[in-house]
Every structure is written in C-alpha cells, then in structure tokens.
Amino acid sequence: MGTPERSALEAQLVDSLRALATASIVPAPLATGGLAALERLFDVQVASRHCDQAARWLRGQGKGYYTIGSSGHESNAAVAMGLRTSDPALLHYRSGGFYLARAGLGGVHDILAGMVAATAEPIAGGRHKVFGRHDLAVIPQTSTIASHLPRAVGVAFAIGRAARLRVESPWPTDALAVCSFGDASANHALPPARSTPHCTVRINACRCRCCSSARTTGWASACARPPAGSRARTATGRTFATPASTAPTRRRCWR
Ligand SMILES: Cc1ncc(C[n+]2csc(CCOP(=O)(O)OP(=O)(O)O)c2C)c(N)n1
Numbered sequence: 001m002g003t004p005e006r007s008a009l010e011a012q013l014v015d016s017l018r019a020l021a022t023a024s025i026v027p028a029p030l031a032t033g034g035l036a037a038l039e040r041l042f043d044v045q046v047a048s049r050h051c052d053q054a055a056r057w058l059r060g061q062g063k064g065y066y067t068i069g070s071s072g073h074e075s076n077a078a079v080a081m082g083l084r085t086s087d088p089a090l091l092h093y094r095s096g097g098f099y100l101a102r103a104g105l106g107g108v109h110d111i112l113a114g115m116v117a118a119t120a121e122p123i124a125g126g127r128h129k130v131f132g133r134h135d136l137a138v139i140p141q142t143s144t145i146a147s148h149l150p151r152a153v154g155v156a157f158a159i160g161r162a163a164r165l166r167v168e169s170p171w172p173t174d175a176l177a178v179c180s181f182g183d184a185s186a187n188h189a190l191p192p193a194r195s196t197p198h199c200t201v202r203i204n205a206c207r208c209r210c211c212s213s214a215r216t217t218g219w220a221s222a223c224a225r226p227p228a229g230s231r232a233r234t235a236t237g238r239t240f241a242t243p244a245s246t247a248p249t250r251r252r253c254w255r
C-alpha cells in the first residue's frame with residue numbers, strides 16, 4: 001500500500017505522533033480523575049476533528065454553510081477541563097474542543113446544527129454558526145477578530161464588582177472569565193485586558209502553523225507578554241490544564 005496523500009495539517013499530526021514513539025515521555029500531571037479524564041479529553045478532541053471533517057463533507061454536498069474548523073486547536077478541550085462549567089466562556093471560532101469538553105459528545109449535535117443552519121441550533125437558531133449555550137455558560141460571539149475580548153474583560157470585571165457590592169449576578173462570586181482568540185487578533189485583544197485592573201480573564205491565544213487566517217510573526221507573542229508588575233501567568237500548549245492548576249488563580253483573585 002502506498003503512502004496516503006495527506007493535507008499539511010494531517011501530515012503535521014502524523015509526524016508528531018511518529019516523533020512520540022522515540023521521545024522520552026515525561027508523564028503530564030494527570031487531571032483529577034486520572035485516566036478517565038484523559039479518555040474524555042481524547043474523545044472530545046477526536047469528536048472535534050470529526051466535526052471539521054463533517055463540515056467539509058456537508059459543504060461538498062451543498063448542505064453545509066460553514067467550514068472554519070478547530071483542527072490543530074483540539075487542546076482547547078484541556079483548558080475547558082481545567083475550569084468549572086459555571087465559568088463564563090467567550091470562545092474563538094476554532095474552540096470546538098473547548099465546547100465539546102463542556103457540552104459532552106451531545107454537543108456534536110449543536111455544532112452540526114450550526115453548520116447546516118438548523119433552527120435546532122441552541123443559541124442562534126441557525127442564523128449563524130457560533131459556539132454558545134446558556135446552560136454551559138458559553139456566551140456566543142460573532143466572527144471574532146477578538147471583538148469579544150473587551151466583552152470578556154467586562155464580564156470578568158463585573159464578576160468581581162458584583163461580589164464586592166453584594167449584588168445579584170448570574171456568575172458564582174469566584175468565577176473566572178475565559179476567552180480564546182487567534183494570534184492575529186492579539187492587538188485587539190490584549191490592551192483592554194492589560195488596562196483593566198481587578199479582573200481575571202483566562203486568555204487562551206491560539207497559534208497553529210497550518211490554519212492561520214492572517215499571518216503573524218513575533219509581534220503577537222511579544223504583545224502577549226505580561227506587563228511588568230502584573231500578576232499574569234503564562235503557559236504553553238504543553239502545560240496540562242487541570243482544575244488543580246487553576247485553583248491558585250481562583251484563590252489569589254477572590255481571597
Ligand atoms: C473587526 C474585524 N475585522 C476583520 C474581520 C474578518 N476576520 C475574521 S477572522 C480574521 C482573521 C483572524 O485571524 P486569527 O485571529 O489569527 O484567527 P485564526 O483564524 O488564524 O485562528 C479576520 C481578519 C472581523 N471578523 N472583524
């Protein structure tokens with residue numbers, strides 16, 4: 001059998017898997033729940049990739065209307081698993097892994113409903129392909145170029161403010177706002193986060209070699225560098241997110 005023809009993205013995946021065979025594996029700190037959590041993580045990551053393939057299949061038949069996918073961004077699922085389901089999330093259009101980690105595999109139905117513009121889609125009723133569901137605290141966004149980040153900062157600011165003023169809020173008093181966006185959107189995204197005091201946003205900037213809509217060079221990571229004196233912490237895609245790993249941030253912000 002000859003070598004199958006692969007897209008750049010699939011080739012990158014296969015190469016990375018091959019490299020694992022020879023790499024000395026350092027076991028990642030397991031999420032609470034150990035193996036079961038890892039299995040769940042893998043399941044939702046694969047489901048996210050399958051949704052991308054279904055999008056192209058549907059489009060090819062003229063039955064689907066959206067093909068921007070989450071391939072290469074599946075580790076967003078680990079971010080979701082490191083948070084509580086009550087933490088408000090404002091997601092990039094490539095955060096399928098995050099969405100499915102929160103929604104479970106039943107969320108595949110939501111994503112597909114968005115692709116075919118079905119009225120059963122839970123947040124936009126088929127008017128737009130978007131990640132959003134009220135019961136999952138996923139706040140819907142339109143096509144992002146991080147226009148949603150000021151909003152995420154506003155949500156984070158309001159959580160803390162409501163707690164301090166003891167007014168009613170839809171979010172738990174120690175909730176974290178989480179926001180994901182693409183690298184090219186960093187210039188829109190980071191100034192409000194840097195300049196708003198007293199709020200906690202978990203920012204998750206997505207960078208992947210193969211699916212950039214707009215090319216960026218070093219400036220995106222340079223402007224993501226935390227300002228001097230801030231309490232920001234940075235992590236790379238190799239940092240395994242667990243509920244335990246977000247606990248210090250939660251405690252530090254809401255003590
Ligand atoms: C204010 C605004 N300008 C332009 C666009 C069109 N637009 C949609 S996505 C995108 C590129 C986003 O690139 P990036 O943030 O790196 O996300 P990626 O698709 O690479 O993951 C642009 C220019 C938009 N949605 N909003």
Ligand SMILES: [Mg+2]
Pocket residue numbers: 182183184206207208211212213214
């Ligand atoms: Mg990009």
